[in-house]
Amino acid sequence: MPRREITYLQGIREGLQYVLRTHPETVLFGEDVAAFGGAFKMTTGFLDAFGADRVFDTPIAESAMLGAAIGMATQGLKPIVELQFADFATTALHQLLNNAGTLHYRTGVPVPLTVRAPCGGGFGGGPFHSEELEAIFCHMPGIKVVYPAFPSDARSLIVSAVLDPNPVIFLENKFLYRHVKEDVETDIAPVPLGCARICRPGTDATVVTYGAMVHTAIHAAETVAHETGAEVMVLDLRSLKPLDTQAILAAAATGRVLVLHEAWRTCGLGAEVAALIAEQAFHHLDAPVRRLTAPDCPVPFAPELEAAYRPDEPTVTEALLDLLET
Amino acid sequence: MISRAIEERLIRLYHQGKVYGGAYSGVGQEAPGAAACLAGEPHDLYAPLIRNMSVHVGRGAGPHHLFRQWLARASSPTRGRDGNIHHGDLSAGVYPMISHLGAMLPVVTGGVMARRRRGIPCIGFGFIGDGGSSTGDFHEAVNFAAVFDVPVVFIIEDNKFAYSTPTSRQFRCANLADRAPGYGIEGHRADGNDALALLDLLARLADDIRARPRPVLVAVDTMRMRGHGEHDDFAYAPRELLESYRARDPIAVCRDALLADGRLTDEQWHALEASIRTEVDQAAREVAAEPAPDPRTLLEGVYAPS
Numbered sequence: 024m025p026r027r028e029i030t031y032l033q034g035i036r037e038g039l040q041y042v043l044r045t046h047p048e049t050v051l052f053g054e055d056v057a058a059f060g061g062a063f064k065m066t067t068g069f070l071d072a073f074g075a076d077r078v079f080d081t082p083i084a085e086s087a088m089l090g091a092a093i094g095m096a097t098q099g100l101k102p103i104v105e106l107q108f109a110d111f112a113t114t115a116l117h118q119l120l121n122n123a124g125t126l127h128y129r130t131g132v133p134v135p136l137t138v139r140a141p142c143g144g145g146f147g148g149g150p151f152h153s154e155e156l157e158a159i160f161c162h163m164p165g166i167k168v169v170y171p172a173f174p175s176d177a178r179s180l181i182v183s184a185v186l187d188p189n190p191v192i193f194l195e196n197k198f199l200y201r202h203v204k205e206d207v208e209t210d211i212a213p214v215p216l217g218c219a220r221i222c223r224p225g226t227d228a229t230v231v232t233y234g235a236m237v238h239t240a241i242h243a244a245e246t247v248a249h250e251t252g253a254e255v256m257v258l259d260l261r262s263l264k265p266l267d268t269q270a271i272l273a274a275a276a277t278g279r280v281l282v283l284h285e286a287w288r289t290c291g292l293g294a295e296v297a298a299l300i301a302e303q304a305f306h307h308l309d310a311p312v313r314r315l316t317a318p319d320c321p322v323p324f325a326p327e328l329e330a331a332y333r334p335d336e337p338t339v340t341e342a343l344l345d346l347l348e349t
Numbered sequence: 350m351i352s353r354a355i356e357e358r359l360i361r362l363y364h365q366g367k368v369y370g371g372a373y374s375g376v377g378q379e380a381p382g383a384a385a386c387l388a389g390e391p392h393d394l395y396a397p398l399i400r401n402m403s404v405h406v407g408r409g410a411g412p413h414h415l416f417r418q419w420l421a422r423a424s425s426p427t428r429g430r431d432g433n434i435h436h437g438d439l440s441a442g443v444y445p446m447i448s449h450l451g452a453m454l455p456v457v458t459g460g461v462m463a464r465r466r467r468g469i470p471c472i473g474f475g476f477i478g479d480g481g482s483s484t485g486d487f488h489e490a491v492n493f494a495a496v497f498d499v500p501v502v503f504i505i506e507d508n509k510f511a512y513s514t515p516t517s518r519q520f521r522c523a524n525l526a527d528r529a530p531g532y533g534i535e536g537h538r539a540d541g542n543d544a545l546a547l548l549d550l551l552a553r554l555a556d557d558i559r560a561r562p563r564p565v566l567v568a569v570d571t572m573r574m575r576g577h578g579e580h581d582d583f584a585y586a587p588r589e590l591l592e593s594y595r596a597r598d599p600i601a602v603c604r605d606a607l608l609a610d611g612r613l614t615d616e617q618w619h620a621l622e623a624s625i626r627t628e629v630d631q632a633a634r635e636v637a638a639e640p641a642p643d644p645r646t647l648l649e650g651v652y653a654p655s
Contacts, residue, residue, distance in 0.1 A: 050466075076466065082496055087489035090455025091462065094394075097439055098463035121447045122456060129427045130437065130445055133653035165651050188653040216655070 029207055032200040034174035035139075036065055038181035039103065041211055043073050046101060049185060052079045053088065053105030053139075062107050063141060063200060085115035089138065093122050093190075096136040101185055109140035109194060110154040123190040124165030133188040137181075143235055143285060144333055145198040149324040155234075155286035155317070160192045161264045161295070167216055168263040170194040172237035174205040176261055179214035187216060194263075196235045203238060217262045219270035225256035228279035228346055231271060231296050233260040236283045236334060243339035253347050263292060268299055275300045278309035279346050285333050288316040310349035315342045350622065352379045352403040353600055354629045355415055362419075362633065363579045369421050370432045375400030377542075377574030380599040381504050383407055384547035385474045388555045389442075392464065394473045396444045396457035399434045400506060400573065401476050408441040412632035422639045429642035430650075451477060451486030458494045458501055458564075465500075465562070472559050473501035480511020482528075483519050491564060495532045500558035502551065503566045506541055508573040513585050526568035534564050541571030542599040545606055571599075 029037065042049050051069065053061070057080045060067030069078045081088050085106060092102035106112050112119070123134050144153030160168045169184050169191060171177040177195070184191040223241050230240040237259045244255035258274040260267065274280070280300055282293035293314040300312050315334050323329050356374040363372035375382070378400045385395065386407025397404035405415060410426075417425040418436045426436040427445070437445030444460065446453050457473040464471035477487055482505050494501050505525045509516060522528060529536025539550050547569065554565050572594035576583035583591075607613035 082489075082492055084489040084493055086452075086486050087455040087458070087493040090452060090486065090490065091459030091493060094444075094456040094459025094461070095463040097444075097456075098460045099467060100463045102459075117447075117449050117452060118455070121449055122452060125431075125447070126445070127653045128650045129431045129435070130439070131650060132439055135653075167652075187655055189655070 025209055026206045027209075028204050029174045029178075030201050031171075031174045031177050031196070031203045032063065032065060034176075034178035034205075034207070035181050035195060038178040038211065039066070039069070040072070042103075042182055042185045043069070043077065046185070048099060049101045049103060050077045050095065051103040051105070052081050054083055054107045055080060056105050061105060063197065065105070085111050086118050089115045089118040090122065092136050093118060093126070093134055096134045097126070097132055101135045101137070103137045103139060103185055106138060106140045108152050109142035109156055110151050112138070112140055112156060112160075116159070119160070119166060119190065119192070120163045124163045127189070128165055134190050135188045136190045137184045138190070138192045139195060140192055141195045141197045143196040143198055144322050144329060145235065147324060147326060147329065148197070148322070150321040153322040155284070157194060157263050157286055158291045161292065165190065166264065167191040168194065169216060169261070170196070170233045170263055171261055172196070172199065172234055172259050173222075174203060175207045175212065176214055176220070176259075178207065179212050180216070180261065182211055183214060183216050191216070194234070198235045199238070214261070217265040217267055219258050219260045219262070219267035221256060221274065222259045223255070223257040225254035226277055227253040227255060228281065228343060229256040229258060229274045229277045230281045230283050230339070230343070231258045231260065231274060232283040233263060233292070234285065236285055239334065239336050239339055240283055242336045243343055246336070246340045247343050247347070251344070251347065255343055266295070266299075268303075271296055271299060272304045275304040275307050278307055279349070280308070280312045281315060281339075281342055281346055282312065283315045283334060283339060285317050287319050288314065289319050291316055310346060313342060313346055315339060350600060351412070351625050351629070352383070352406045354625045355406070355412055356402055358629050358633050359419055360575075360579055367637065368419055372579040373399045373434055373577070374575055375402050377594065377598065378506055378508060378571050379403040380544035380547055380603070381506055381541055381569050381571070382476070384544050384551050385502070385504065387548050388551035389472070389474060392442065392469050392471050394442045394444065394457050394460045394464065394471060396446065396453040396473070396475045398446055398450070398453070398476050398478065398481070400478065400508065402434065404476070405436075405443060408438070408443050410438060410441070410443075412629045413636055416633050416636035417639065420636055421641065422636060423642040424639060428646070449486070450481035451484030451490065454486060454490030454503065455493060458490055458499050461499050461501055462497065470559055472555055473499070475501050475503050477503065477505050478511060479505065479507040479509070479516050479519050479525065480514065482525055491532050491534070491566065494564035495534050498563045500562040501564045502554055502558070503564060505566065505568045506571055507568055508571050509590065510573055510577075510586065512577040512581070524568055526566060529566040532566070534566060536566045536568065539567055539569045541569030542594065542597045542602055544599055544603045
């Protein structure tokens, strides 16, 4: 099988091209996605390739975009909506929570809707272009939440998200768009929603994480291995809802767990993972589960402030060394 | 008439303590929904709100179906998962409302876009009140439909009160139809209590936008004749205002017009009224005896099976 290197952005792009090509019921819309190709150039050329009735721009109206997408999803289409930034989902949360998330429960009518939401910081986006809102999304019944870290997973999971009969929020880490590359096969491997993946094996401690922090965790684990010889497992959650609880509980068998995310701390995914392990894998633990997260403050703009806000390789390394000594 | 009979029966059941939760009715506001159903085709889509029982009835929901929903029976359209007027039937083209006003208007707009894309000459009817016309979603949906030329009739029922808040705290324009030019669409005013005149207007608009797709706004003048729900004594409504609309009850207005031009006789009217009452009463009795949902089904259907 021939292999080639693609970026995270190319992974998502190729997955989108695949579903648009193979599923005529898919439509893609959002702000600036058609002729302009999207704020991050994710959909450049899609208008020419798939036509104006399948790829189109909308007014700046997130609630109308998502509401219309819900209506389309009930009438045989599989809409893919691009929110220009995940931050802007907050102007349409009621469509997700109350319409998309409840319709199947209330009426048995499926809502096959995918909401793509570029998120995360590390590039000077400031408070309103860097937010990580996954905890809010995961709190909603009836919604699935996906957050890939690698180009191959991004390519496979966007396909799984679009073909799933439920509303799926597909979080794309903007920092990873052009920073992460991977050799992939030509064919898109199927990756089901709800499955975590061990992307670095280890027996001495575990980092449970997702998104850009997966890469930070892998680098920190390499540093720890080099300095101490300890081998740290890195579990990439990939899907945040449904959460792969079996994989998390199995990964806790190292006895030392650090949960890492660049989203806020209080009621974040870290709290959920730590509670799960405390409830069901307490007997495996040699040390309390640790959380390393962004603090509970808005995402700051200045590079000095954002560096202090966002977990990075030195802080993850330090947390792991501390955990290993506990 | 069926809508009125069902709602009056529900109000009685509520006051007998037999309805779980609140009781909300559209008594006095039956005309716009009834006219919209008669103006539409089987493949059209509707997004009714709490005052639009007549849309459910007009799209074929019978008394058993409606009482099951209100009495939260296992066989209700939402299997007991939602209550009162929060239901729909997409096989009949009716979206189930949520409580967040305005939120259904983009949904019905998107539904019409999808059906038309599949070659179905569908149009939509989206209902909102004077209060709901203040929401961001109302604006987003009408503007969205205007930009894409989606054929939806947005019907604003100005029923004078949003719960207890009068229209003076909802809008400053003289008439809500005046908003239409701001969206680049046509606005029409209509008497919300004259079903036959409304049917003429909506049938004409429906034919027109089906042939030349675009949204239109219709602001109808009507009045809510009871409190927001039956728990609300409606003491804030000026008596003279209420009486002026009571004198123009939409069912009486329609009956008088039909009798006057000979399309209906007194005997036919009374026979119709009696048969509806019998059917509604029987349905209410039968449904009350049906089983409640099984708590073991609580988690069923949160997700569609992948």
